[in-house]
Amino acid sequence: MSIVVAYKFARDPADASVAPDGTVDWSRARPSISPDDAVALALARQVADASAAVLIAVTVGPAAVAVPQARKSALSRGPSRLLAVADDALTDADAAWTAGLLAALVRRVPDADLLVAGDASADEAAGIVPALVAAHLGWPCLLDASAAERTAAGWRVRQSVAGGSRMLEVTGPVVLACTSDAAVAPVPGMRDVLAAGSKPVDVMALADLGVPGPRPPASQRARPAAPQRRQRRFAGPDAAADLVAALRADGVLP
């Protein structure tokens, strides 16, 4: 059997800047594997090892996701093979298109019965793509999975839920988005990076996948108004009492 792990080569918005007209300048944001997806890669490797499965990575994005450095970055984290769609037409692909393409890649792995993904990407942080992929595949989807083990019929999955956790049993294939602490993502060593260079990579042409392009709704972008905050700081030996007094005087606290 094969296990598939999806990851995104994403930019960190903390490194972006926004012009007054809303244009986002990403030039100082270097894309890398989203931190949550590094966790997904680590968890998927563990699950693949425990179930003697082949681990195959999938990714979708602009041409930069398939350059050698980017490939090695993913393959040094454990997958034995990478399937990618790398086309600059996908630079700002929305969740719907991205998910359709990822599902098409998963279908290229006929014996796959598990897709592992991260909680959310560094840039969009929406946490919706894994569920969309699942809907395309017709597989069930569980978000916030913290552990998974193979059973005779499918999977046993621990899931974090509000206030605690629960164990679920899944018959057949499943899409799991893992919690950000489901596994520790080790920094790949030199040997891992060197080995990654010889692992097979299949870069598919966007047109060959037959996934319709986006129909994103019309939108306009703006920079949010800067917050107007009172900016009062209290110092000195009575700072705490002064702060509480001010909060009460201003009606913030009764």
Next chain:
Amino acid sequence: MTVWIVTSDAAVAGLLGLADGVGGGGGTDGVRVVLADPAPGVPVEALASAVARAVAAGPGDVVLAPDRPAERVLAAAVAVALGAPVLSGVTGFRDGAFEVSRYGGICVDTVALGPTLVAIAEGGATVSELVPDVTVSAPDNDAVTVVEQSVGERPADLAEASRVVAIGRDLASDVELARGLAEAVGAELAGSRPVAEALGWGHDRCVGASGVTIAPEVYVALGISGQLQHLSGCLGSSTIVTVNADASAPIWAHSDYGIVGDARVVVPALIVALQPVAPVGEP
């Protein structure tokens, strides 16, 4: 046009407000609530395909879902069934368009109505009465079952809280200190993602991109530096009070009141200062 609300519980006051705006102020007219209400042992997620069938949305309809993990799975199933785009991070509806916070809030997209849309937004507070138009209880198959449920802490309802005390990573070992302050001001306790992970809290107590987005009246940030991923979850707060030893932390740009100092020192002093004033004795 119909506004559909897909949910598994009644914590949808925010969505009902959005629906009212989308529907042009018609209240709940033209709003159809699809409730996912599985039998014990069946997770909400197992109802995704059945819920997708129940949402018979036509052209131009809007489907709203709360930004919670199980409901995101439902919303995704609906979106794929409808072939509709998904707007995540919807923060409001104004002048005929959704306001969508993007990339951790560094920019805001406005998306006009027109095509069929699936929009995900904070569910908001629990409404006292939610009458579903459609209740989906039976999954299409029994592929997913809950075999064990561990009950931990009471789930936090930060959306309902008018005051929230949130702690950063360095205070993970001093959570009782923060709890004391939270009790003194009548606040819910929350944290940034690292602290939520360190303490085993779920998304319900984690503020920011990977948890909840809240807008309480008072947000007290203890030892929180103010990373983008955290700020996106709390910038809607009416008043932000900061205690942080680092005077140059990004959180200060968003603070109304604050003390530069170690929260371990400042918080006990705040708790003392918050004690009710002792009545003045007879002369």
